[in-house]
Amino acid sequence: xxxxxxxxxxxxxxxxxxxxxxxxxxxxxGDVDILVVGQxxxxxxxxxxxxxxxRKVLLAxxxxxGHTLAEAVEATVIALAPGYDAILSPxxxxxxxxxxxxxxxxxxxPISDIVEVVSADTFVRPIYAGNxxxxxxxxxxxxxxxxxxxxxxxxxxxxSASVETVAGSEAPKTTFVGEELxxxxxxxxxxxxxxxxxxxxxxxxxxxxxxMEPLADKLGAAIGASRAAxxxxxxxxxxxxGQTGKxxxxxxxxxxxxxxAIQHLAGMKDSKIIVAINxxxxxxxxxxxxxxxxxxxxTVVPELMAALG
Amino acid sequence: xxxxxxxxRVIDYNVKARVKADQTGVDLANVKMSMNPFxxxxxxxxxxxxxxxxxxxxxxxxxxxxxxxxxxxxxETIRTALAMGADRGILIQSDADLEPLAIAKLLxxxxxxxxxxxxxxxxxSIDGDNNAVGQxxxxxxxxxxxxxxxxVVIGDGKATVTREVDGGLQTLAATLPAVVTVDLRLNxxxxxxxxxxxxxxxxxxxxxxxxxxxxxxxxxxKVLKVTAPATRSAGIKVADAAELVSKLKTAGAL
Numbered sequence: 001x002x003x004x005x006x007x008x009x010x011x012x013x014x015x016x017x018x019x020x021x022x023x024x025x026x027x028x029x030g031d032v033d034i035l036v037v038g039q040x041x042x043x044x045x046x047x048x049x050x051x052x053x054x055r056k057v058l059l060a061x062x063x064x065x066g067h068t069l070a071e072a073v074e075a076t077v078i079a080l081a082p083g084y085d086a087i088l089s090p091x092x093x094x095x096x097x098x099x100x101x102x103x104x105x106x107x108x109x110p111i112s113d114i115v116e117v118v119s120a121d122t123f124v125r126p127i128y129a130g131n132x133x134x135x136x137x138x139x140x141x142x143x144x145x146x147x148x149x150x151x152x153x154x155x156x157x158x159x160s161a162s163v164e165t166v167a168g169s170e171a172p173k174t175t176f177v178g179e180e181l182x183x184x185x186x187x188x189x190x191x192x193x194x195x196x197x198x199x200x201x202x203x204x205x206x207x208x209x210x211x212m213e214p215l216a217d218k219l220g221a222a223i224g225a226s227r228a229a230x231x232x233x234x235x236x237x238x239x240x241x242g243q244t245g246k247x248x249x250x251x252x253x254x255x256x257x258x259x260x261a262i263q264h265l266a267g268m269k270d271s272k273i274i275v276a277i278n279x280x281x282x283x284x285x286x287x288x289x290x291x292x293x294x295x296x297x298x299t300v301v302p303e304l305m306a307a308l309g
Numbered sequence: 310x311x312x313x314x315x316x317x318r319v320i321d322y323n324v325k326a327r328v329k330a331d332q333t334g335v336d337l338a339n340v341k342m343s344m345n346p347f348x349x350x351x352x353x354x355x356x357x358x359x360x361x362x363x364x365x366x367x368x369x370x371x372x373x374x375x376x377x378x379x380x381x382x383x384x385e386t387i388r389t390a391l392a393m394g395a396d397r398g399i400l401i402q403s404d405a406d407l408e409p410l411a412i413a414k415l416l417x418x419x420x421x422x423x424x425x426x427x428x429x430x431x432x433x434s435i436d437g438d439n440n441a442v443g444q445x446x447x448x449x450x451x452x453x454x455x456x457x458x459x460x461v462v463i464g465d466g467k468a469t470v471t472r473e474v475d476g477g478l479q480t481l482a483a484t485l486p487a488v489v490t491v492d493l494r495l496n497x498x499x500x501x502x503x504x505x506x507x508x509x510x511x512x513x514x515x516x517x518x519x520x521x522x523x524x525x526x527x528x529x530x531k532v533l534k535v536t537a538p539a540t541r542s543a544g545i546k547v548a549d550a551a552e553l554v555s556k557l558k559t560a561g562a563l
Contacts (some may be wrong), residue, residue: 067479067481069481070444070447070454070456071453071454074448092475093457093472093473093474093475094474094475096440096456096457097444097454097456097457098444099444100409100439100440100441100442100443100444100445100448101444101445101447101448101454102448103410103441103445103448104410104413104444104445104446104448104449105448107410108410108529109408109409109410109528109529109530110409110410110439110441110445111530112438112439112440112441113438113440122533125438126438126538127335127436127437127438127535128320128326128335128435128436128438129326129435129438130538131325131326131327131328131335131537131538132326132328132335132535132536132537132538133535133536133537133538134532134534134535135532135533135534135535135536136530136531136532136533137530137531137533138529138530139529139530139531140529171453173452173453173483173484173487174453174455174481174482174483174484175481175482176479176480176481177469177480177481177482178479178480179474179477179478179479179480180477180478180479180480181476181477181478182476182477188475188476190475194562219563237493237494238473238494240493243322243435244322244346244347244435244493245493251562252557252562252563261323262323262324262325263322263323269538269541270538272562273557273560273562274541274544275553275557286543286546287541287543288541288543289543289544290544290545290560291544291545291546291547291553291556291557292543292544292545292546292547293546293547293548293549293550293553294546295549300549300550303549303550303551304550304553304554306550307550307551307553307554308554308563
């Protein structure tokens with residue numbers, strides 16, 4: 001039995017989502033190999049080789065793989081697929097993009113976003129934005145799986161696997177035009193250990209930024225927002241936490257002026273510790289909060305800034 | 310250009326899903342159902358392609374066909390799309406909750422029949438949360454895919470799509486025919502006007518059976534159980550920010 005993990009990397013290092021996916025692969029059992037797709041990604045392959053418990057690292061490079069184009073990843077992985085019983089990727093936007101494509105080519109039902117490995121063919125995954133968990137058993141000979149990183153601990157470093165080069169495919173019908181990556185010193189919402197999130201109570205875009213940004217910077221946190229705040233135009237759409245936005249599970253989630261609509265709770269209720277600051281003592285957010293402060297954010301947030309020192 | 314928009318009838322996004330006591334699934338009896346929110350965005354974009362709204366040239370889309378696979382009541386979902394401006398509908402009737410692979414195979418058969426230049430669809434449904442059908446349909450057709458679109462420009466036989474990726478945006482040009490799946494930021498769907506709702510009643514919906522398409526729709530996954538996630542209980546109220554910070558430090562959160 002052998003499992004292939006497709007790495008999440010930035011060309012020079014692997015992200016810890018890869019280590020977490022290796023943990024899921026180890027739970028499935030058998031030899032674990034890592035595939036690094038990219039261009040000029042040798043350093044990332046070398047970094048992947050240091051993850052403990054990995055048999056070998058495969059490096060596939062091409063122009064199309066450099067932009068993680070789905071068709072290029074699909075063709076590259078399909079060529080390797082006969083050697084593996086399961087193929088896993090972290091459930092990043094890239095993984096979500098190419099994994100179902102690989103599954104369809106193999107005539108396999110993909111299993112998305114698993115949070116637990118019950119056995120080599122049985123997995124737990126959230127449905128209905130995490131309002132239910134389904135345990136599914138796959139009858140396919142090969143398993144194609146995306147792994148929700150928040151569900152698994154990161155595999156340790158300390159390995160010394162070999163790195164082999166394999167053929168990298170192209171995507172003939174797709175051209176890369178450009179990219180615009182957010183240059184922010186703040187962490188990404190999906191990867192942040194702390195998230196501060198603002199709601200409609202902040203009242204305006206100016207106020208949202210004036211209140212949330214200094215607090216986020218003080219805590220090294222990412223900034224989120226409720227759908228109500230986004231719909232009102234106070235925060236950009238990619239800040240949205242909730243069923244129709246991003247589903248997050250940081251170590252600490254601080255909700256400021258957020259009432260706690262169902263659709264918002266669906267996106268953050270798996271956070272380890274939830275703090276709610278709201279002037280309405282009956283706001284539903286307090287029903288899921290570990291710590292609540294009933295008060296106006298206008299006084300509480302400056303006090304919080306001061307208390308953080 | 311002909312655009313095919315698959316739509317799904319799902320639990321309304323404002324309703325909290327409740328797990329059935331026998332752990333066989335989510336209780337959908339007497340629950341408000343609506344069009345999957347991402348599919349609504351796909352319908353809206355198709356209608357804008359036809360109307361020439363925003364950056365689209367008028368008539369970019371000549372015809373919009375909406376297809377749904379599901380129970381009889383999914384006709385209501387199709388009617389909603391027709392009221393928004395789609396031209397006609399196809400319902401592939403199925404009382405079984407088909408898996409994404411089966412849905413993709415049925416949609417492939419519809420594409421072979423309808424020959425659209427573009428399939429525009431939601432990136433995921435908010436019930437199964439698989440985020441898979443669009444990518445699988447593209448693979449089965451050997452078409453290029455552009456997922457999680459926040460901007461779509463059609464021209465020169467290509468769909469130039471700005472995509473939501475981790476850490477920002479990526480723009481790709483996919484040669485048509487292609488599958489584009491849409492994300493939240495693409496547009497804000499319209500509410501259908503009363504005259505358009507009335508007009509939609511006269512638009513055609515062809516009702517088909519799964520068997521008409523002769524594809525294998527057997528389940529590959531067996532749902533062993535569906536459970537409710539661990540519930541959170543309300544914690545404690547703290548008096549002020551200083552107490553909060555000290556509690557968070559004790560809990561190791563800071």
